Amino acid sequence: MSPQLGGAHTPENPVRVRTWTKAALVAVIGVLLTAFAPAAPEATAQPGEQVGIDVSSVTPEVVRSGSEPFLEIAGTLRNNGDEAIDELEMRLERGEPRATRPSLVEAMRGGAKTSTRTRFTTVADNLAPGQRTSFELRVELKGTGPQSLGLERPGVYPLLLNVNGDLAPQRRARVGSANFMLPVLSLPGGSTEPPSQSTGITTLIPLVDYPHMAQEQLPGRPTILTDDRLAKSLAPGGRLSELVDAVSEEVPADSELGKSVCFAIDPDLIVTAKAMAEGYQVREQSGETVRGTGSRAAADWLNRLRETVGGRCVLSLPYSDADLVALARAGLPDLIRGSMDGSGLISSELGVAVRDDVLWPADGALDRSTASQLADTPVRSVLMHPDSLAGTSGTLRPVRLNTGNPDYAPTARKIDPLVADALNPARGQQAGGSTGLAPAGDGMPSVLDGLAALTFRANTAAVEGGTIIAPPRRWNPDGAELRGFLSGLRSLGKAGYVRPEPLPSAESGDTGGDSSADTSTSSTGEAPQRVSPTYPASSERAEIPPSVLDELAAQNYKVGQLYSAAEREPALNVDPARVTTPLRNGLLHGASSAWRGNGEAASHWVDVASRTLEGVLDGVHTAKFEGQITLTSSQGKILVTVQNDLPVNVRFKLHVDSPPGVQVDDLGVLKVPANGSRLFLPETTVERSGKFTVDVTLRTEGGAKLGQTRRLRVDSNAYGTVPLILTITAAALLVLLSARRIVRRIRSRGNGSGDGGSTGGDGTDPNGPGDSPDTGETEATPEEDNPAPSETSPDEEAPRPGGDGGPPERGTGEPATDNDPRRS
Known part of the structure; x- marks a missing residue:
């Protein structure tokens, strides 16, 4: 649209005006074609960008005098929306070099403004929902052409990949973007001026994954995994495989950089890989188990790892990278100690000496209570984020940790927060780094940000003390990205920006005493001041929930009881710990740092471990x-x-x-x-x-x-x-009653007998029944001794012995009278 001169005023000669306007436009277009990129509609950023950008390579990672004069960027675009996008175009924009640490952090988080833009390059005519397309972008590093970044001096520059597209007719917008930093030590063909003092660096390479083992192998019980995803990670091209191979190929153990690299290994990963190599099963959603497919990949990975770690620094993380602070707050000191005994397992499996004197806690953070409970462990040095140490900003020199125990003050070696935040996909939103798996596609931007932070640290923000490079626990660069990072470290070393240094040993002062050659001392030369840990609020909010830990504690009590009740059988020679340690380790899966901020997943893994424990107790x-x-x-x-x-x-x-x-x-x-x-x-x-x-x-x-x-x-x-008492009592009563009846019968018969004694007119002895005045005793007659077998009815007459006319007989020997009272 042509500009209107003089506001709303209409020119008197429209033809002349139109001619002048056309000439002006032609001139402007000619200038733009020769000096700048073609004019394009300025797109506004869309909330929830529809196109995801995966940057797979940036060459060179560090620009120096010997670099090629071009910057080459490759990767893929993916339509994450539900509608097609037409006319996808991409350009690269850059901002001004960073001069302060806050401005660098702002740029790494995507907040930097850009000042120079290359022209748009077509990437695809159409991208359907879910579809991917690759891209390659090549721009000049210096100069004033339409495809040049126009670099004029060394520095750390913010870059922005800007993707535009048509979402609908007449609706063009920014549909995707990616931010990263570019460290420029010198312009190509120029000379590099190193900083006055290089920065000492020690690089941690974490080998950590999520828990996978539902049941560790026991005699008579197979190894069972909840899924088979670890097999893919251990196979060539997988995340864990690439971490090992990249270090092995890029930094030999005997090289200067190789001596400064330290593997931080989760013992649970080694146990799981070993179990997979020996044969395992996978439990499907239906509950059935099938044979695992990763035995060969696990065995090969372990062999390559053994070769790679030989002669290198190796640290042992807590088992399953357990959240030690959460365990301490739940009152589980035995689980803290148990989680710290994985160094021997790693040493025996990999054949390497393990630094059990060094602890790298989740988020690089501890509270005072947890730190005090480390006194019963070999830990004498803790790698901590400065945000977790009170009053230590502005320096990276080690300090003594105040645990509240006068006899235990481990050395706190500080993780470089600038580099840690650069390598962290969360961009510093958590103290010390993210504990979850870094998102795919963020590897190369984080690698470049890390190299830029090291360059800025050495050149602009130098502080006392060495730099410990601590990536996220579950770092997720692919092989090319990690190789690029290690190559960038070598470039910074050659340029004099960094100085690789091995992690100090316990003998160099990490003995828990009050003096050390490598810890901060007071201005008077006295013993270094002890610094109290300060647990960050962001870490506290992400802790494993107390309700989950309560259930974990209840199950752990059962494990302890089984251990106390078990004893070795000489014929089998199985240590009781061989039975109970896998059960305890299974419970630690529920306290893994992988579940920080995800209480539901932590609870699920406690349930998985509880079912396995119940199965063993049912044995x-x-x-x-x-x-x-x-x-x-x-x-x-x-x-x-x-x-x-x-x-x-x-x-x-x-x-x-x-x-x-x-x-x-x-x-x-x-x-x-x-x-x-x-x-x-x-x-x-x-x-x-x-x-x-x-x-x-x-x-x-x-x-x-x-x-x-x-x-x-x-x-x-x-x-x-x-019942017995009642029976005996009844029997006794029966005997007594029978005896009483017998006695009464005997007495009644004795009352009616006489041997010539006088009787009264009614037939009774006047001296009383059974008594004789002469003898005092009555003698029974033969009839009384042998009473008649039966008696007759009162209405019947008794038969006579001599015939029917004889007088009736009485068995009592008494005369029968009509007035006898015994007759009715």
Whole structure:
């Protein structure tokens, strides 16, 4: 659109004006064609950019006098939106070199303004949703052409890749962008002026992944992984494979840079890779297990790692890179100590000496309580982010850590925060670095930012003390990106910007004392001041939730109880720790730094470890008994068979829950042999008969349950104490009543007998029944000794001995009268 001269005024001669305007436009276009890029619609950045940019290579990573005069950038674009994009174009923009640390940090986070732009280059005519396309961009480093960055002096420059496209007709916008820094030591063909003093550097290469092992191999139990993703990472071209290969190829162990490289290895990764190499299974979502596919890749990776770490510095991270501060706050000092014993495992598997005196905690942060609990470990040096140390800004010199223990003050060696934030994809949003897997596609920008931060540190922001280069725990550069970073370190070394240095050993002053040749001292030359740790709020917010750690603590108690109850069986010679250590390590998966900020994942892994633990505890159990136990007396025995499927002897106690009236004796502490069984016969006292059940549970001396509770059916035919007493009492009463009746019958018969004694008119002895005045004793007649077998009815007449007409007989020898009161 032509400009309107004089605002809204209409020229008097439109033809002349149009002619002049055309001539002016032709002249302007001619100038632009010869000096600058063609004019293009200025695009505004879109919120939630639709195109993702993966920068795979930038050459050179560090510009110096011997560099080619061109900057070459390659990578891929991906349409992350749900609509196609037409006419994709790309250009490179740069800002002014950074002069202050805040401005450098702002630029690394994408906040720098650009001042020079190359012309747009077509990348693709159309990019459908989900589609990818590769790109290559080549620009001149210096000069004034349309494809030149126009560099004029050394410095650290912010660069912006700007991608424009048509989202709809007449709707052109910026659809993607990527920011990174370019360190320029000198212009191509010029001379490099090194800084007055180089910066000492030590580089950490972390070998850390996510937990994968659901069940570590035990005798009779296979290795089971939750997925097979680690196989891909260990195979050639995978993340962990490239980390090892790049260091091996770029920095030999005996080179100057190689001596300053230190591998920081998670023992859990070595344990998992070794288990995979020996054969493993993968549990699918359905719950079924299938054979893993990564055995060969794991074995090859371990062999290459052994060759690479030979003669190098190796550190052991806490097992599964556990969040030590979270464990300390949950009151689990035994798990802190247990997580720190992985150095021996790494040493035996890789055949290399491991620095167990150095700790690199998650986020480079500790609180005072956690630091004090390290006194029981070999740790004498801690790699910490300066944000976690009170009052130590402006210097990178080591300090002593105030743990609250006067006898323990480890050396705190500071991670360079500028470089750590540059290599961190989160761009410094967390103290010390991100603990999650770095996003794919961010590797090369972070590598360039790291090299730029080192250049800026040496040239503009030099401070006392050496620089420890600490990438994110789960750094994710591909092989080319890491090779570029290591190559850039060599270039900075040759230019005199950096000076590779090995990590100081414990003998150089890291002994926990109050003096050291390499720690900060006061102006009077006294012992260095102890600095208190300050735990960053960002780290505290991301901690493993207390509820998860409470459950972890409960399960860890069971592991400790099993260890206390187990003992070595000489015939099998299996150390009880061989059974319990994998269980403890499984619980540490739930406290891994990988789950910081993800409490749901941490809880899931505690559940996975708990199910494995229960499976091992079920290895000691009461044998199944379908029958019924019969007790035939009040004192009997019930039969309990205990089976032990573990390769160690196990001590336990029988806990029997029985109904009222049933008492089972306590047998005390019992023992069942490894891979064997024993029959136990606890004495049982019953106080009633009938059918009932008893529940038998095996527990350790501390109360941890072994196996499942077994219910036994018991049938008692015996009388207990109370029924027995009642029976005896009834029998005694029966005897007494029978005796009383017999005595009364005898006495009643004696009252009716006489041997010539006088009787009264009613037929009774006047001296009383059974008494004789002469003898005091009545003699029974023969009839009384042999009473008649039966009696007649009162209505019937008794037969006479001589015939029917004889007088009736009486068995009592008494005369029968009609007035006899015994007659009715």
